[in-house]
Each structure stands twice: as C-alpha cells, then as structure tokens.
Amino acid sequence: MMKHLFNYYFVDAYEKELESRGETLEQFVHRLDLDGIEEFVYTMEKPEKSYADLVYGVHLTYWPCWMDFWLRKAKRLKQEFRNVIERNQYYREALSREEWLSVIRKNIDAATTEKPEYMVWHVADANKEEVFTYQFNYSDREVLTEAADVFNNIADEIPENVTVLFENLWWPGLRLTDVRNVRYFFDHIERKNVGLLLDTGHLMNTNLRLKNEAEAADYVCRVIGKLGPYVDYIKAVHLNCSLSGKYQRSLNHTVPKKVTPQQIWEHMMRLDPHQPFQTKAAQQILSCMQPDYVVHEMAYNSLAELEEKVTLQLSNCR
Numbered sequence: 001m002m003k004h005l006f007n008y009y010f011v012d013a014y015e016k017e018l019e020s021r022g023e024t025l026e027q028f029v030h031r032l033d034l035d036g037i038e039e040f041v042y043t044m045e046k047p048e049k050s051y052a053d054l055v056y057g058v059h060l061t062y063w064p065c066w067m068d069f070w071l072r073k074a075k076r077l078k079q080e081f082r083n084v085i086e087r088n089q090y091y092r093e094a095l096s097r098e099e100w101l102s103v104i105r106k107n108i109d110a111a112t113t114e115k116p117e118y119m120v121w122h123v124a125d126a127n128k129e130e131v132f133t134y135q136f137n138y139s140d141r142e143v144l145t146e147a148a149d150v151f152n153n154i155a156d157e158i159p160e161n162v163t164v165l166f167e168n169l170w171w172p173g174l175r176l177t178d179v180r181n182v183r184y185f186f187d188h189i190e191r192k193n194v195g196l197l198l199d200t201g202h203l204m205n206t207n208l209r210l211k212n213e214a215e216a217a218d219y220v221c222r223v224i225g226k227l228g229p230y231v232d233y234i235k236a237v238h239l240n241c242s243l244s245g246k247y248q249r250s251l252n253h254t255v256p257k258k259v260t261p262q263q264i265w266e267h268m269m270r271l272d273p274h275q276p277f278q279t280k281a282a283q284q285i286l287s288c289m290q291p292d293y294v295v296h297e298m299a300y301n302s303l304a305e306l307e308e309k310v311t312l313q314l315s316n317c318r
Helices: 012-021 025-031 074-080 084-090 097-112 140-157 179-187 200-204 213-225 228-233 245-250 261-271 281-287 303-315
Strands: 003-008 036-040 055-059 118-122 163-167 194-199 234-238 293-296
Touching (some): 003 303, 012 025, 025 036, 055 293, 097 140, 118 234, 140 179, 163 234, 179 228, 194 228, 200 213, 245 261, 293 303
Parallel strands (some): 003 036, 036 055, 118 163
C-alpha cells in the first residue's frame, strides 16, 4: 500500500507556525491524512531536531554542479566561481575529491540518524551558465559514468537495509527518457539495494510542448511504459506539476550580464515550480506504476500554504 508523504526541512519559521497552532508536526501529518514525511537533510551534522518517528525517506545534499570539481577541471572551476572562497564554500571546504567524498559521507551519517527507509540521490550536472544557455559541457553518459563512480566510492557508508533511490532531472544525467541510459547507469552501480525516484515535474520539463495536465499525464505514462523492467525500480514518486514548456521556449539562451543567486532562484522556480496537480491527471500517473511512496513535493513558504496544496493534490490522487 502506498505511503503518502510530504517534503519537510527543519526551518524555525515552520516550527514556530506549528507552535502558534498548538500542533505538533505529527498531528499536522495525520490531520492531512498522510503517513509521514520525506526529510531534507542538507547538513553534515545530526539534524537540530529529530523527526525519526515520522521519517520514511531523507533527501541527501545535492550539488547542481560537481563534474568539473570531480574531474579536476581547474580552468572551468575558475570560470564558474568568482573566487576560491566561493568555490570552497560550495563544496563545504573540500579541496580534493577525497575530501568531498568525506563531506558526502558525513551528510549520509547525519541523514542516517533519522532512521530512513530510503535515501534520495540526484543524478545530474549543470552549472549556473548552462541552466540559461542549455549548452551543456557534459553528455548524459559522461554524467552517469561519473555519478556512478562517486556513489560507488561512498556506498559502504549507507546501511544495507536503506534503499538508495536515484532521482531524475532534466539536465544531463538521469533524465529517464532513454531506457538505454537507465540500463547503463544501473549496470555501473555496485550496490544491490537501489532503485528510482521519479520526479514527475522534472520529467515533464523534458517535453517543452506540454500545455496541460492531461497531456502531461499521457507523456509521463508513455515514458514510464518505455522503461521496460526498470518500471519496477520506481519505488517512490515526487508528485508535482511543472508546465514550464512555454517559459523554456521563450528563453533566448543567453547568460544574464550579472548572474546573481536571486536570478538563478527565480529562473529555477519558473522552470520547476513544484505546484500541485489540480486534476485527476495525478491519479492517472500513479496508475502507471506501483510506488511504495508518494511524496507530495511542493514549493511552500508556510505550512498553511503546504496544507492547501497537499490537500488539493491528494484529492486528485484517490
């Protein structure tokens, strides 16, 4: 039976909102008729407050741009970061591949304290210029090869009973649109207890012609249908809607004169808004597979906003 969850990250504002309501997170979860949470653990230390009793999955730290660092591309790194301090902060003070692997291990150890059944690992690479230009330096196969290498180097840090689920994006890497690449990736993974986490919004972003949720559901189901035996690898779904094709088609694919974190954030939110499905397209998508976990992964600024979005989407799943 599917477990229905939502994404949660420990933020003081959310904790204070719960306090003002006179409600615990557990009560909030149950009132929404959900089973628990997928917790974002982006720290190297044990989470400030444990929600282990509610956690089914944890989302590990994700570096959108890491290939240049991993492959020791010094010239490209100088172009990507304004200075050495900025670069070091991005990689959590890691100065070498070995030190970065140590950072990843610490993140895994921190996430393990929440006693998850699964961990989420992104497989993609795109730097801050490429997300505007779409002129990517690395191919899917190159990213998949190196991502498998990184993972295999730290896989022994993950408890054997925890499933690792690799998440798709629409950047070079694990897009899920070509079963040959999916097969190639898993052929290079040396750990047994692994699978896929299908993010519906990310998959929708690979088709710029989608105009509505009905078309989106048909597209997602067609892609899933072409995965063959790898459909059974889909253990969890990040369920959210992204109809950003019109915006993507409007881009002139040039880099803003001065790329700021705020510009990148606004651009990403237009590309990948993480909005709820407003129709039974959500139900159609879930009928194409049998995931163990459905994560209502929403973008939200308050728990009140989250509640509204999850309630809407959940009504379109059942």
